[in-house]
Amino acid sequence: MVSPSTLGLLVRRARESRQLSQQSFADLAGVGRRFLSELENGKPTLELGKVLKVTRTAGIELFARQR
Template identity: 75%
Template sequence: MEMARTLAAIDAPAKALKDLNKSLTANNDLAKSMESASDIARRLTQHSDFAARLTEGLPKIDLNLPDISAKIKASLPKPLTDFSGHPATHAPVAMPKTSPEAFTQADVQLDSIGDLGRMVRRLRERRKLSQQDFADLAGVGRRFVSELENGKPTLEFAKVLQVARAAGISLIARDRSL
């Protein structure tokens, strides 16, 4: 009885519900042996054609809201354009793979977080990215990028590495005593 009420409440094409009812009636022993709704759902999802028929008549939802305020728009994350299929004119040049011994004195020595921050800012500006766009690319917040670029010394190291990777900066540590 409860199963019939549940099926009646589902907003799906009538043919799909009739097929489900016929299937459950034919397998009455199976339906009685099921312990919970999650067990029923798991068994139903095993039949992907049935799941497709249940959802084919449902309307698609458009999440573009017409009267969204500018303040809300500014707080939403901006989607990044996928340039993977197009040759990028502003993309960083791929760094050749080298061993740590191959580095020379021409490499930049980072003595502080400020040095790394200035390097990140220079590379971000070379790509013509705003702090927000770059933060989205790096997977961190805009404020974190700002603090790094301004040399804040108490930043989380894992996130600093994440931003450096997104900027194309290779951080290689070597023993100075060698």
């Protein structure tokens, strides 16, 4: 992952591929629609726990490794 915008785009594509509105997808993920909108738009200062809930719901696997 190179930027918050990249992650936001992945989330948006996953949501749109399921033909869900932001509100419907946010409800499934257990977050607010505004949070989802901010994530999809690449806001860099979002709560990590909520970001992980959304990515899990979207079927996006995030992992970290030490460089």
